[in-house]
Amino acid sequence: MRDPHSERPDDVDPLANAGTGGPELPNSTEVGIDVATEEAESLENADYTHPGDPGTATSATEARSLWGHAWRDLRRNPIFLVSALLIVFLVFVSLWPSVVAGGSPYDCDLAHSREGASGSHPFGFDLQGCDVYNRTVYGARASVSVGVFATLGAALLGTVLGGLAGYFGGWWDGVLSRITEIFFGIPILLGGLVFLSVVPSGSIWPVIGFIVLLGWPQIARIARGSVITAKQNDYVQAARSLGASNSRIMLRHVLPNAVAPIIVVATIALGTYIALEATLSYLGVGLKPPTISWGQDISTAAPQYRNAPHMLLWPAAWLSVTVLAFIMLGDAVRDALDPKLR
């Protein structure tokens, strides 16, 4: 691999001699060759501990991209590890609640109404005599699925609309920015009370739909801003000058460089969406029975908290921990993706 370099001076000499630009050129050209050889050698030595062996090269070069760096940072971050473990557990519980629960959440006996903790019922019973532990476990599914689906919906809609506005600019950008401002003006609770009371359904989808409706403008703003920043990069112009189409530039060059802030905001939003679902359910317009949700349970427990605090405590604690876990994850991801904090 050193052969091409030893040939170089022959290639260079005639050109250097033909130079009329100044007497310093021939000298600098010769120096340049040495530097290049050294540079090439030092590069090989630095990056590849065993030159010529491609098998070991990969281990030395992995995890060097933005995502690679971020992943390495995350693995060392205790906040990330704690929140990720909690989230994995919560997702598991929402997928297979029967594995964790001690029985059916609908298996209630009014004789046990408001009873405290006992051997096989560690969280006690609620007003209807249902096991609070089972209800709390089964409640995770509603909260987590509302959070996840609402975030996916809002992130998708916001990224597409905001990204297009940022990329193409012009009148579409103007229209979209005004629309987001209108949505920012809608008070969330009032909007939720009105919207969800006119949409009669007991399933989680109207709640998800409402959260997406009010959540996407925030993501769209972030997406618009980061796409505008990313599209001004030289490599976008370079890609265009090499004949890439608009869709290729958007998907390959702009989006991967604009997606980090969107991910951060979406992760933090996930926690707040779960809290929002609980709030709406507490107010009686969110999820309705027979769907079990922490918000509902908190709502029914609230008037009884003086004589049966456990009914309020457990669902509220799980809700707080869940929201906290997602917000902590969002913080950790933000720190990992922000090169300025590195």
Place this chain on the structure above:
Amino acid sequence: MTDTDKTPLLEVRDLHVEFHTRDGVVKAVNGVNYSVDSGETLAVLGESGSGKSVTAQAVMGILDMPPGKIPQGEILYRGKDMLTMSAEERRKLRGAKIAMIFQDALSSLNPVLTVGYQLGEMFRVHRGMSKKDAKAKSVELMDRVRIPAAKARVDDYPHQFSGGMRQRIMIAMALALEPDLIIADEPTTALDVTVQAQVMDLLAELQRESHMGLILITHDLGVVADVADKIAVMYAGRIVEQAPVHDIYKRPAHPYTRGLLDSIPRLDQKGQELYAIKGLPPNLLHIPAGCAFNPRCPMATDLCRTDVPVLADAGAGRRSACHHWKEQLDA
């Protein structure tokens, strides 16, 4: 050297480019004419803001419009006006027939994609190659621009390469589809002097091999001398002098070119004060009446303050946009 027919590879005719800003209309390019043939190197020389890069971007079709606007002019590629082509037709020319090398290779390469992916993209987009074939082609290209251990480095990210190596990758990308014309926008400005010479040599050599036309945009007269066939000097969006390379160094026909040549640091002037053209480049919102260079020109007369000099023949294949080109040539 030239094609069988007489049409040049690229001809720019009376090109005007303006930018509509809040402060008014910035006239960045005001009637530029130049042409390049296959195998020929045209160096476009000028200070920052002289319109040399904007002209190149207009040729590539990557000007941001709006705010940019081309109110007048023609850009002929093999006799066909690119400004009247459809967006899709132009896109197909970019990269395949006309390619561009940018100044700062680090910011011109996408940081989240490997260089192999970005090189291979050329083949996948324009030639519809499979991922595997495109990667093999990328390694071949990296070898061609003399990147050591190309096979091992094809999966590296741009930031893992040194500045000179990155610029080689940019050159490889531009060369990928064997275009007829390459526009190099200050390809060596971001590199240190020793690496500059290597990159220029590489570019010149590859150009000779594949007989491309090359437009070299630079403000460095030293870089130009070795590789260019002819030089166009730009000032305030106009070409003020055009000549074969050696003539311009020996006897410039425009006082601005004279000033540029005098401001090159020379070893025999060690200890003396470096010459600088007095004054500043004009504000393109308010280009001076008459010759745009007149407020800075040592030879300016009343004529220069009222009449715009046209780019006219100044003998022996050269042209000058100076009312007093004869005096300048004799000076």
